[in-house]
Amino acid sequence: MNPLRAKLSAFAISSFFVGIAGALFFSVYLGAVEVGEAFGINKSFLVLFMVIIGGLGSIFGSFAGAAFLVLLPVLLKNFLVGGLGWPTDLAAHLEFMIVGALIIVFLVLEPHGLAQLWRVAKEKLRLWPFPH
Helix, strand or coil, X not given: CXXXXXXXXXXXXXXXXXXXXXXXXXXXHHCCCCCCCCCCHHHXXXXXXXXXXXXXXXXXXXXXXXHHXXXXXXXXXXXXXXXXXXXXXXXXXXXXXXXXHHHHHHHHCCCCHHHHHHHHHHHHHHCCCCCC
16 A cells, blocks of 8 residues: 555545535524524424434335424324314424324334334235235
8 A cells, every 4th residue: 555645545535525525514604504504403402303204224214204394283283273273382392292192102112113114015915915
């Protein structure tokens, strides 16, 4: 191995990354990009919950968890506020309680999440007329 070539390539790669970091820092300093409000801690937790409910280690589970956590608040608000006439603040708090309970249930009872439930349902439907 040529030490000169290894040192120069390490210097070039590190210089590239430092240059990109400096450009990003300068754009934040100028105010062209805002980091804090676009992707806050609530959005981070929502992404984590999507992965947990969808299924750990599954691409389909991540998409299923995302669809579930996007559609769940809409359906709950339409049902509770529109159908039953509950106040919106009570429906919002009930939504948080339901999502928290679902996270606990999926972590304890079904760690592979909605992806595993989908796999089991497909297998049962595949064998449905003749279970042997």
